[in-house]
Amino acid sequence: MTIELTNITKRFGAFAALDGVDLRIADGELLALLGPSGSGKTTLLRIIAGLDWPDGGDVSFDGENALARGAGERQVGFVFQHYALFRHMTVFENVAFGLRVKPRAIRKDEAGIRARVKELLDLVQLDWLADRYPTQLSGGQRQRIALARALATEPRILLLDEPFGALDAKVRKELRRWLRSLHEEINVTSVFVTHDQEDALEVANRVVVMDKGKIEQIGTPGEVYDYPATAFVHGFIGESVVLPVNVTEGRVWIGNQPLNIAAPNVGGPSKLYVRRHDMQVGSESIGLRGAVRHVRSFGAIQRADIAVCAGGNETVIEIDTPRDHALRTGETVELHPRRYRIFAD
Amino acid sequence: MSESAIAFDSGRVVVRSEPWLARVVIIGLTMLFLTVFVVLPLVIVFAQALTHGVVAYLAALAEPEALAAIKLTLAVAAISVGLNLVFGLIAAWAIAKFEFPGKTLLITLIDLPFSVSPVISGLVFVLLFGAQGYFGPWLQSHNIQILFAVPGIALATTFVTFPFVSRALIPLMQEQGTLEEEAALSLGASGLQTFFRVTLPNIKWGVLYGVLLCNARAMGEFGAVSVVSGHIRGETNTMPLLVEILYNEYQFVPAFAVASLLALLALITLIAKTILERHLDEGRQVRDH
Ligand SMILES: Nc1ncnc2c1ncn2[C@@H]1O[C@H](COP(=O)(O)OP(=O)(O)O)[C@@H](O)[C@H]1O
Numbered sequence: 176m177t178i179e180l181t182n183i184t185k186r187f188g189a190f191a192a193l194d195g196v197d198l199r200i201a202d203g204e205l206l207a208l209l210g211p212s213g214s215g216k217t218t219l220l221r222i223i224a225g226l227d228w229p230d231g232g233d234v235s236f237d238g239e240n241a242l243a244r245g246a247g248e249r250q251v252g253f254v255f256q257h258y259a260l261f262r263h264m265t266v267f268e269n270v271a272f273g274l275r276v277k278p279r280a281i282r283k284d285e286a287g288i289r290a291r292v293k294e295l296l297d298l299v300q301l302d303w304l305a306d307r308y309p310t311q312l313s314g315g316q317r318q319r320i321a322l323a324r325a326l327a328t329e330p331r332i333l334l335l336d337e338p339f340g341a342l343d344a345k346v347r348k349e350l351r352r353w354l355r356s357l358h359e360e361i362n363v364t365s366v367f368v369t370h371d372q373e374d375a376l377e378v379a380n381r382v383v384v385m386d387k388g389k390i391e392q393i394g395t396p397g398e399v400y401d402y403p404a405t406a407f408v409h410g411f412i413g414e415s416v417v418l419p420v421n422v423t424e425g426r427v428w429i430g431n432q433p434l435n436i437a438a439p440n441v442g443g444p445s446k447l448y449v450r451r452h453d454m455q456v457g458s459e460s461i462g463l464r465g466a467v468r469h470v471r472s473f474g475a476i477q478r479a480d481i482a483v484c485a486g487g488n489e490t491v492i493e494i495d496t497p498r499d500h501a502l503r504t505g506e507t508v509e510l511h512p513r514r515y516r517i518f519a520d
Numbered sequence: 521m522s523e524s525a526i527a528f529d530s531g532r533v534v535v536r537s538e539p540w541l542a543r544v545v546i547i548g549l550t551m552l553f554l555t556v557f558v559v560l561p562l563v564i565v566f567a568q569a570l571t572h573g574v575v576a577y578l579a580a581l582a583e584p585e586a587l588a589a590i591k592l593t594l595a596v597a598a599i600s601v602g603l604n605l606v607f608g609l610i611a612a613w614a615i616a617k618f619e620f621p622g623k624t625l626l627i628t629l630i631d632l633p634f635s636v637s638p639v640i641s642g643l644v645f646v647l648l649f650g651a652q653g654y655f656g657p658w659l660q661s662h663n664i665q666i667l668f669a670v671p672g673i674a675l676a677t678t679f680v681t682f683p684f685v686s687r688a689l690i691p692l693m694q695e696q697g698t699l700e701e702e703a704a705l706s707l708g709a710s711g712l713q714t715f716f717r718v719t720l721p722n723i724k725w726g727v728l729y730g731v732l733l734c735n736a737r738a739m740g741e742f743g744a745v746s747v748v749s750g751h752i753r754g755e756t757n758t759m760p761l762l763v764e765i766l767y768n769e770y771q772f773v774p775a776f777a778v779a780s781l782l783a784l785l786a787l788i789t790l791i792a793k794t795i796l797e798r799h800l801d802e803g804r805q806v807r808d809h
C-alpha cells in the first residue's frame with residue numbers, strides 16, 4: 176500500500192515537533208526514518224498509525240484519507256520502541272490479541288486463531304516460547320514477539336519504532352539481517368525509525384533523513400551517504416571532517432590561505448566537508464596543510480589528529496590514511512580531499 | 521532479589537558496630553508500645569464481649585437492634601464501595617492517562633475528604649439536605665428523605681471514603697503509562713475491550729487494595745455518619761453508632777460484642793492488605809526487570 180503524507184505539522188505547545196513534512200512511501204517499500212533523538216521520527220510514525228493527530232496536513236493510504244479513520248481501523252501494525260507487550264498475557268495470548276478482539280462476524284474460531292498464532296510464532300522462530308510471559312523473555316525475543324503480534328491481523332502497513340534500539344551489538348546485527356529477509360518474505364510496506372545510521376543504511380531500501388521536525392534528504396542508502404544534500408546530512412551520516420572556509424568570487428579560502436579547489440554555487444562563510452577516509456595525505460598541494468599531533472595505528476589504517484590553521488584559529492581534524500606512508504608526530508603534511516562538499520553557513 | 525543480601529549485610533554491620541544492649545532496648549520498647557496500644561485493646565474488646573460466655577455473646581449479636589445495625593452497615597458499605605469503585609476508576613483513569621488543564625486541582629480535590637474532619641463532612645450534608653438546607657424544601661415537597669435515612673448515611677460514607685480507590689490506582693496507572701492501551705487500540709480493540717482486557721487486568725490488585733481499605737473505613741466510619749444518621753434505633757444506627765449507644769447505657773456485653781465484629785473486620789483487613797501488598801510488589805518487581 177502507498178502512503179502519502181502532505182505538509183504534516185504537529186506542535187506540542189509552542190514547539191513544532193513536525194514542520195511541514197512531505198513524504199510518499201511506495202507499495203512494498205522498506206523505508207527508514209533516520210535522525211537524531213528529538214527530530215520528530217516517533218511523532219511522524221504515530222501520526223501514520225493514528226495514535227497521534229497532526230495539527231495540519233494530510234495522510235492518505237492508497238489515495239484514501241486516513242485521518243478519517245481511527246488507529247484500530249487503519250490496519251497498521253505498530254511495533255513500539257519498548258515493545259509494549261501485554262504484561263499479564265502469555266506470548267501466545269499477546270500474539271492472539273488482535274485476532275480475539277475482532278467483531279464476532281469476522282473472528283476466526285479458536286482452532287483458526289491457534290493455527291494463525293502458531294504460524295506467526297514459527298515465522299519469528301519463537302514457537303517454543305508460547306507459554307512464557309513477556310518478563311521472561313530477552314530483549315531480542317520481546318522484539319520479535321511484538322512483531323508477531325503486530326503481523327497477526329495481516330496489516331497493510333508495518334511501523335517499527337527503534338526496532339534495534341535497546342539491543343546489544345550482536346543481537347542487533349542478527350535482527351537487522353532477519354528483518355530484511357522477513358520483509359522480502361512478506362513484502363508489506365514497512366517504515367522503521369532509527370537514530371543509528373548503520374541500521375538505516377544496512378536495512379532500508381530508502382532512507383529519510385530528518386532533523387528538527389523537517390526532512391533533510393530522501394534517497395537510497397548510497398545516495399544519502401555519497402551525495403549528502405545538506406551540511407546536516409553530511410555531518411550526521413558517516414564520519415566527516417569539517418573545516419571553516421570562506422568563499423569569495425568562486426575562490427575558497429581557509430583563513431588567508433587560498434585553496435586550489437572549486438566551490439560551485441556557494442559564497443560567503445561556509446564549511447568544507449570531507450569524509451574521513453577521503454582526506455588524503457601526500458605530495459600534491461592544494462594549499463591545505465597541518466601539523467600531525469597524534470597517531471594511532473590499528474588494522475590496515477592509521478588514524479591521525481592533525482591541526483589545521485584556519486585564520487587565527489586552529490581546527491584539529493581526525494583522518495584515516497593507509498599505513499604504508501607512516502606519519503610522524505610533529506611533521507607538517509599536505510592534505511587534499513579526494514572528494515568534498517562545501518555548504519554555506 | 522537483593523533484599524536478603526541487604527538484610528544479611530546490615531545484620532553483620534549492626535553486630536559489629538552497635539552494642540547489643542541498644543538493640544534489645546529499642547526493639548523491646550517498640551514491642552511494649554505495640555502491645556499496650558494495639559494488642560491489649562484488641563484483646564480487651566474480645567475479653568469484654570465474652571465475659572458472660574459464648575452464649576451471651578451470640579445472644580447479644582442476635583438482638584434485633586444489633587442485627588439491624590449489622591445489616592445497615594453492610595448495605596451502606598456495599599453502596600459506598602460500589603460508588604467509589606466506579607468514581608475511583610474513572611478519576612484515576614482521567615488523571616493517569618490524559619493531560620488536561622486543572623489536573624493538579626483535581627488531584628488535590630480527591631484528597632479533600634481525608635483532610636477534612638468527618639464531622640464537618642457530615643455537617644455539609646445537613647446543610648445541603650436538612651430541613652433548612654439548600655435542597656431541603658424541594659426534597660420535602662417531593663417527599664424524598666435523605667437525612668436521617670439510608671441515602672444520607674450512604675452519601676456521607678461515600679464522601680468520606682472517596683479517596684481510597686483512586687489513591688490506590690493513580691500511581692499504579694501513571695507508572696504503567698498508556699503504551700499497552702495504545703497497542704491494543706492499534707490492534708483493533710474497542711475502548712471497552714481495551715479497558716477490560718488490558719487496563720483492568722493490569723490494575724486488579726490495586727483495585728482490590730483500594731476496595732479493601734475503602735470497605736474497612738466505610739464500615740467503621742463514625743463521625744460523618746453520626747451527624748447525618750439521627751440515631752433512630754433499629755433503623756439508622758450503623759454498628760459503630762450502636763456500639764456507642766450501648767456503651768453509654770452500660771450494656772457492656774452487647775457493646776463489646778458488636779465492637780468485636782468491627783475488630784475482627786480490622787484484623788481480616790490487615791491480613792488481606794498484607795497479601796495484596798505482596799501481589800502489588802511482585803507486579804512492580806516484574807516490571808523493573
Ligand atoms: N506528548 C508530547 N508532549 C510534548 N512534547 C512531545 C511529546 N511527544 C514528543 N514531544 C517532543 O517532540 C519532539 C519530537 O519527539 P519524537 O517524535 O519522540 O522524536 P524522536 O522519535 O525523533 O526522538 C521532542 O522534542 C519531544 O520532546
Ligand SMILES: [Mg+2]
Nearest residue numbers: 216217218368
Ligand atoms: Mg523516538
